[in-house]
Amino acid sequence: MGRRGSSSDDPLHHEGGIPAPPVRAGETHPVRHSTARHLRKGKRFTWLKVVSAVLACALVAGLGVIVVKVVGLRSSLTTEPLNLGTEAQGLPVDLSTDPVQILILGTDSRANTGGAYGRDPSSDGKGNSDVMMLMNLSADRERVTVVSLPRDLLTDIPACEDPQTGAIYPAQQFAQLNTALSYGGPGCTVAAINQLTGMEIDHFMMADFNAVKELSTVIGGVEVCVNEPIHDTYSNLELPAGVSEIQGEQALAFLRTRHAFGDGGDRGRIRAQQSFLSSMARKITSEGTLTNVPRLYNIADAIARNLTVDEGLAEITKLLALADRIKNVDLGKVAFVSLPTSLYEPNPNRLVMDEVEGEKLFSILRADGDVTAADEDEEPASPAPSDGPSSPAAPEPEEPAFDPSAQPVEVVNASGTDGRSSEIAEQLQTLGYLLATGTESLETSPATQIFYSAGFEDVANELAEELNVPKASVLSSERNHGVTISMGADFATGTQLEATGGVGGNLRGQTADQVTCQGSGGF
Numbered sequence: 001m002g003r004r005g006s007s008s009d010d011p012l013h014h015e016g017g018i019p020a021p022p023v024r025a026g027e028t029h030p031v032r033h034s035t036a037r038h039l040r041k042g043k044r045f046t047w048l049k050v051v052s053a054v055l056a057c058a059l060v061a062g063l064g065v066i067v068v069k070v071v072g073l074r075s076s077l078t079t080e081p082l083n084l085g086t087e088a089q090g091l092p093v094d095l096s097t098d099p100v101q102i103l104i105l106g107t108d109s110r111a112n113t114g115g116a117y118g119r120d121p122s123s124d125g126k127g128n129s130d131v132m133m134l135m136n137l138s139a140d141r142e143r144v145t146v147v148s149l150p151r152d153l154l155t156d157i158p159a160c161e162d163p164q165t166g167a168i169y170p171a172q173q174f175a176q177l178n179t180a181l182s183y184g185g186p187g188c189t190v191a192a193i194n195q196l197t198g199m200e201i202d203h204f205m206m207a208d209f210n211a212v213k214e215l216s217t218v219i220g221g222v223e224v225c226v227n228e229p230i231h232d233t234y235s236n237l238e239l240p241a242g243v244s245e246i247q248g249e250q251a252l253a254f255l256r257t258r259h260a261f262g263d264g265g266d267r268g269r270i271r272a273q274q275s276f277l278s279s280m281a282r283k284i285t286s287e288g289t290l291t292n293v294p295r296l297y298n299i300a301d302a303i304a305r306n307l308t309v310d311e312g313l314a315e316i317t318k319l320l321a322l323a324d325r326i327k328n329v330d331l332g333k334v335a336f337v338s339l340p341t342s343l344y345e346p347n348p349n350r351l352v353m354d355e356v357e358g359e360k361l362f363s364i365l366r367a368d369g370d371v372t373a374a375d376e377d378e379e380p381a382s383p384a385p386s387d388g389p390s391s392p393a394a395p396e397p398e399e400p401a402f403d404p405s406a407q408p409v410e411v412v413n414a415s416g417t418d419g420r421s422s423e424i425a426e427q428l429q430t431l432g433y434l435l436a437t438g439t440e441s442l443e444t445s446p447a448t449q450i451f452y453s454a455g456f457e458d459v460a461n462e463l464a465e466e467l468n469v470p471k472a473s474v475l476s477s478e479r480n481h482g483v484t485i486s487m488g489a490d491f492a493t494g495t496q497l498e499a500t501g502g503v504g505g506n507l508r509g510q511t512a513d514q515v516t517c518q519g520s521g522g523f
Helices: 052-058 062-076 177-182 186-197 209-218 248-256 266-286 293-304 316-326 355-366 420-430 457-467
Strands: 078-080 100-106 131-137 144-149 154-157 172-176 203-207 222-226 230-232 237-239 242-246 307-310 334-338 341-344 347-353 409-413 437-440 449-452 474-476 483-487 508-511
Touching (some): 131 186, 131 316, 144 355, 222 266, 248 266, 266 334, 420 437, 449 457
Parallel strands (some): 078 307, 409 437, 409 483
Antiparallel strands (some): 154 172
């Protein structure tokens, strides 16, 4: 079902998303006031809709060197309280040895942008948090897991106290998660996500629109891949098909767009953001950035001038400890995961968390586990007790999910190596896919992808397993009937794609060592 029409680029029509009027100090209200710390006086920033600048630096060793320069830039940082929930109970965390949860936020606020990004009445003041990423650092320093929370997610928001005015915003039931930012600030989003996940967020980071533009320019651009030309008049994203290196306004547009990717909703945009961050991490680790002190200082400057953190994280010693624990994480263990969701039936433009799969994800993170690990096989069920001897029942033969010989499969060679489509088509024919055909393409693609139209998802997944194509590159598309295997430059030889990283179980997402491309269609 399509999800167009719910866009951060258009005026947002919230469902349960208009903040309840606050109760001013001195007025009676059944909600209890908290002892939350008040905001330090100083310059207020608008927050970044996309937080790639902060996250990309945190994912690589560069932050360890950058932070030395940040000491001189400390005055550029702005702080806000960590948790505005009236039931807030902050617990101390050791950034060197404990598992750490850091919430990374961005906002759709147009304040102080001079009208460069349009006018949206719902984004006045603090705005709404268009991007919410919960970054989890494992205690053993070997894993980084980033969970993307959709802005369209419906959940409960607890009562929050505005640190500037002392006003209490009443609790909201089944409201849109991204509106929590407007209930006093980022600390209310922290409180809401703590309640949703059963976790305890230790710190947050926020940056403004300029951060992604400045950082993407400082590092010389970030490579992105799209399957067809993009002309998005809402975000002003203009890209040819294939691989492009983007920076500045185009990098921001890539991260802002909702209309260009997927079905026009949160899921497609989140996938594009994960791909961008993975590409940025790969570039920073591969181009000598980590040993280039002038470039590192420029990165530090771009971050510090556009960064807001909670009061605890503003201490330089804590930033040093944080940097030290992430600097050697392998990109295959840097996982970007989408929160498991389903469409909200009364309004398909909204999402709700899949309770079963969502709880599986957060139970892994609460146990400081690894989301890239495959699910362990379940123990076989014990047989029911019997009163007497009996012969074991013969297992019933499983019905095949589909008949391979009747499935339309097209293999498109976009690898840049002649003859590959015929080779793989012949291989599939020996496996029973008698209708498999090969087609040569004039275009090349960096990544192998499998596209399927409605009714062919099982076929696509079976072929992905046969060819070892990661599930992050198995996408729905109605451009062709059946299944289309687009062979990229990563599949120029052999009968199976060389394995890369990936997330386990039923989770959707990718690891930072995987190259993915974006396009229209479902997700």
